[in-house]
Amino acid sequence: MAKRRSSSSRRPTLVDVAREANVSAITVSRTIRSPELVSQQMRTAVEEAIKKLGYHPDPAASALASKVTNNIALLLPSLTNTVFEDVLDGIYEGCEGTRYFIQIGDTRYSSLKEEALIESFLRQKPAGMIVTGFEQTEKAHAMLSAASCPVVQIMDYGEEPIDMAVGFDHEAAGYAAAVHLLECGYRRPGCLGARLDARSRRRLDGFRAACREAGVWDERRMVTTSQSSSVGLGRHLFEELLSRDEEVDAVFSNNDDLGIGVLMEAQRRMIPVPERLGICSFHDMEMTQHMFPSLTAVATPRNDIGKFAIKMLLDEIAEPQSVKQRSIDTGFKLIQRSSTRSLDRPE
Amino acid sequence: MAKRRSSSSRRPTLVDVAREANVSAITVSRTIRSPELVSQQMRTAVEEAIKKLGYHPDPAASALASKVTNNIALLLPSLTNTVFEDVLDGIYEGCEGTRYFIQIGDTRYSSLKEEALIESFLRQKPAGMIVTGFEQTEKAHAMLSAASCPVVQIMDYGEEPIDMAVGFDHEAAGYAAAVHLLECGYRRPGCLGARLDARSRRRLDGFRAACREAGVWDERRMVTTSQSSSVGLGRHLFEELLSRDEEVDAVFSNNDDLGIGVLMEAQRRMIPVPERLGICSFHDMEMTQHMFPSLTAVATPRNDIGKFAIKMLLDEIAEPQSVKQRSIDTGFKLIQRSSTRSLDRPE
DNA sequence: TTGTATGCGTTATCAC
DNA sequence: GTGATAACGCATACAA
Numbered sequence: 098m099a100k101r102r103s104s105s106s107r108r109p110t111l112v113d114v115a116r117e118a119n120v121s122a123i124t125v126s127r128t129i130r131s132p133e134l135v136s137q138q139m140r141t142a143v144e145e146a147i148k149k150l151g152y153h154p155d156p157a158a159s160a161l162a163s164k165v166t167n168n169i170a171l172l173l174p175s176l177t178n179t180v181f182e183d184v185l186d187g188i189y190e191g192c193e194g195t196r197y198f199i200q201i202g203d204t205r206y207s208s209l210k211e212e213a214l215i216e217s218f219l220r221q222k223p224a225g226m227i228v229t230g231f232e233q234t235e236k237a238h239a240m241l242s243a244a245s246c247p248v249v250q251i252m253d254y255g256e257e258p259i260d261m262a263v264g265f266d267h268e269a270a271g272y273a274a275a276v277h278l279l280e281c282g283y284r285r286p287g288c289l290g291a292r293l294d295a296r297s298r299r300r301l302d303g304f305r306a307a308c309r310e311a312g313v314w315d316e317r318r319m320v321t322t323s324q325s326s327s328v329g330l331g332r333h334l335f336e337e338l339l340s341r342d343e344e345v346d347a348v349f350s351n352n353d354d355l356g357i358g359v360l361m362e363a364q365r366r367m368i369p370v371p372e373r374l375g376i377c378s379f380h381d382m383e384m385t386q387h388m389f390p391s392l393t394a395v396a397t398p399r400n401d402i403g404k405f406a407i408k409m410l411l412d413e414i415a416e417p418q419s420v421k422q423r424s425i426d427t428g429f430k431l432i433q434r435s436s437t438r439s440l441d442r443p444e
Numbered sequence: 445m446a447k448r449r450s451s452s453s454r455r456p457t458l459v460d461v462a463r464e465a466n467v468s469a470i471t472v473s474r475t476i477r478s479p480e481l482v483s484q485q486m487r488t489a490v491e492e493a494i495k496k497l498g499y500h501p502d503p504a505a506s507a508l509a510s511k512v513t514n515n516i517a518l519l520l521p522s523l524t525n526t527v528f529e530d531v532l533d534g535i536y537e538g539c540e541g542t543r544y545f546i547q548i549g550d551t552r553y554s555s556l557k558e559e560a561l562i563e564s565f566l567r568q569k570p571a572g573m574i575v576t577g578f579e580q581t582e583k584a585h586a587m588l589s590a591a592s593c594p595v596v597q598i599m600d601y602g603e604e605p606i607d608m609a610v611g612f613d614h615e616a617a618g619y620a621a622a623v624h625l626l627e628c629g630y631r632r633p634g635c636l637g638a639r640l641d642a643r644s645r646r647r648l649d650g651f652r653a654a655c656r657e658a659g660v661w662d663e664r665r666m667v668t669t670s671q672s673s674s675v676g677l678g679r680h681l682f683e684e685l686l687s688r689d690e691e692v693d694a695v696f697s698n699n700d701d702l703g704i705g706v707l708m709e710a711q712r713r714m715i716p717v718p719e720r721l722g723i724c725s726f727h728d729m730e731m732t733q734h735m736f737p738s739l740t741a742v743a744t745p746r747n748d749i750g751k752f753a754i755k756m757l758l759d760e761i762a763e764p765q766s767v768k769q770r771s772i773d774t775g776f777k778l779i780q781r782s783s784t785r786s787l788d789r790p791e
Numbered sequence: 792t793t794g795t796a797t798g799c800g801t802t803a804t805c806a807c
Numbered sequence: 808g809t810g811a812t813a814a815c816g817c818a819t820a821c822a823a
Contacts, residue, residue: 121810126802136808156568157513158800160504161815168547176532182524189523198547198568200515203536221545246731328734357731364736383702387675389711425793443784458817468794483792483812505816508799 109150129154145225154322160222165246166198169410170218172228174206174294176328179353180380180399184251185401186228197224206294208391210239219244225410231256232295237289247413249406253296254426261413263425266297270429271303274377276350277393277431279311281438283347283375287318289334289359290351292328297351300379304349304434313337326351331358339366347375353382356392360436376436384419389434396426454492456497465493471768476501504705507569509765512593514543516757517565518519520656521553521641523671524789527699527746531598533748535574542758545572551576553641553672559584566591572757578603579642594752594760600643601773608760610752610772614643617776618650621696621724626739628785630694630722634665636706637698638673647726651696657683664688673698679712686713692786694722700729701741707783723783737782745774 115122119378120139128135128143135143160166171188173181179356183199192199199239201220204211218226219240221432224242226248233241241248241259248260255266290301301319309315315438320338325332332356338345350356355376368374370390378385381396405425413420433439462469467486475482476488482490493499507513518535520528532548539546549565553556565573566587573588573595580588588595588606595607602613625633633655637648648666655661667685671677678701685692686698703725707717709722715721719736725732728743752772760767780786 111802112800121802123802123811124809127809130802134808139809153567154671155508157504157507157511158815161502161508161817162800162802164504164802164815166504176536178530181619182526182529185523186550200545200547203533220500328731332734336548346792352792354731358734361734361736384675384701387705387708389708458818459816468817469816470795471793479820481792486793505799506818508801509816509818511799511818553816738799 100373103217108155109152111152114143114146114152116141117150118194127162128148147373162223165224166222167198168200168221168223169197169219169407170200170202170215170223171206172202172211172218172226174204174211174229176203176216177216179382180397183382183399184403184406187400187405188407189403189405190413191404195251198412206292207291208232208234208237209308212240215240222246224251224414225379225408227251227410230295231262233259247410247417249410251406254424258424261409261420261423262388263409264395265397265402265427265429267299268303270305270379270397271300271305272307273303273429273431274300274395275304275311277433278347278349278375278377278437279307279313281371281375282419282430283438285315285318285345286313286347287320287338287342287345287347288349288351289331289338289355290319290321290353291334292352293321293323293326300351302415318345326354328358328361328382331355332362333358335359335362346373347373347377349377349379351379351390353378353380353385353394356394357388360388360390360392371436371438375438377431378436381432382388385433386432388436393434394415394432394438396430396432401427411431448605455502456499457502458499461490461493461497461499464497471760495543501762503686505692511569512571513754514545515547515568515570516544516754517547517549517568517570517573519549519551519558519561519565519573521551521558521576523548523550526701526729527744530729530746531750531753534747534752535754536750538751538754538758544758553639555579555581555584559587563588569593571761572596574598574753574757577642578605578609594757594764598749598753598755601654601771605771608756608767608770610749610756610774612749612774612776613742614646615650615653617726617744618696619654620650620653620776620778621647621726621742622651622654622658624780625694625696625722625724625784626654626660628694628718630686630785631660632662632665632689632692633660633694633696633722634667634685634689634692635696635698636667636678637668637687637703638671638677638681638702640668640670647698662689665692674699674746675701675705677709678702682706682709693720694724696724696726698726700725700732700739700741703732703741704735707735707737707739718785722785724778725783726754728779733779733781735783740781740784741779743777743779745776748774 104339110413111122114125128140202214215237225246230253249264253264290305348359378392378394381394385392385394409420458469458472461472538541549561562584572593577600597609635651667681695706725739725741728741732739732741756767
């Protein structure tokens, strides 16, 4: 049944430890935060007292006095987009064993919601902040610039970061996908895009640019929607693409779930992949390689982005301005699989 | 380049607002937290002063004085398991517009890690706590019981909750999957399980029990691993299952990605689904319905679990002991699709 | 309904 | 290298 809310008996404080170790409170505080400033003797005495009493600092008091918490704010545009799972995982890995906690905010791909979240998160005096992309509102940008904590912008690469950044060039990634399809001999490439945040859009731009340069572009074969990406949507957009150009012979999809949707719909319609239709997916989550046929994809280093981001952030928190490379390009990788024709055996 | 860490000029405090409104500090505090205790006059005066000065309470000071933060701790066994995406999303939806922040801890399916996280989260004096399942260590259980905040255990149903709980009966869900396969006429059902946390195991137990009752069970057809679930693993486990019993005619997979892996491997081997092989998946993420053939699955209300959990928690935070139904069974739903034979047209 | 006095547990500052 | 003192900004308890 309902539990009784027990008011736990008083926890030991810094003063208790100080008394136990026959030192002043501030010495205890120092032994914890910067032991190198404390003599060996005191240190061991304090450490014993801490262990004996089972002392643990009170984060609230610490935050009040120092004006910084141990929280790291993380702003993500979506929690259900699998793309961010791996980023999140990388970030959490990097946090393990540290004293920092992650506080996630879901901006739902809205710059305004992001702005509001940045404001309320900043009020909490986080030790650091990670935000997604470069598309902050002017006000949000100003707040982040003025923030007293380090900031990392993730997922994207190219623009001048507010403070630090790690990601890759989405336009180049889209371009690379197109180049691959063209090299495979496809001549009527189409392109599916969902959500259409700034990064998505740049992938499409890159794809379009490459196709134009090759003289094979037709804007009708660009099918987009503001709906959020899903397998069902992939099927749907592919149907739309077919209705616009029945002879489309290759598809670049902006996201893995779209790509899988295309494959499924192609199977339903008995369109042979990769012979009659080439498919190049984006992100390359675990699943894509196990599809039948396996999907060619632009693989993005999502876990690495998370890891780099948290590392930069923690380094910078530990020692301000110590991070030298403040903008990291993680790159991406095109992985050819069975959903596009091999160069060795063109049709 | 590197930003300058500006030390923002002093923010207005409660006292500033009080001075501006010609009232005492505590009146300001009250207008914010329990306006009904303040006279109309004072209230408007205070509210104006707040707006004029752009005052926002300092969470750290509030936490120190009141011994409670606005953080809600959430312990999840995995961040990359898509199952928890929807739970998370439901929780965040329920938090929107409130003053609460979610702090996620990743237990990596380890009770010991969970115990450590519970301890360190509790130290932060959260307003509430959400943990996954009923399998806490004795110590963790004790800490949660003694905690001064409400606690919700999610995902599971059946046991006596520490405080509150919301989820479904996993054994019954596994049982239902078996019943369905049997009703479809399959007679050599197998079962794939990854990860094998307590809930996974109970699903398998339920499945096995139903098959036993029908007299069609062979333990060789239970293929499990402690590895974490993935599509690749699904293919692999299915291969193993085939090697143990070539004539297996149906598979229940513990997780959608396993189920998709089975389907993909079946396609590779040209095993007709659902004629020669029935597949019943678990959880029913968006993708399963779009596979070709679409996958029959036990659908679990993950988003609802998140929503219920946060609602119970917030209600209980607002008014202790106000939540009457402290244990909620969300149920589950078997959705028949094309990967199992229809009853109308048995083979 | 409103206000006063005091404490929350830590850290910054400056002196020793 | 160590310590005394004074914040930090708000909420509790109690009084008026």
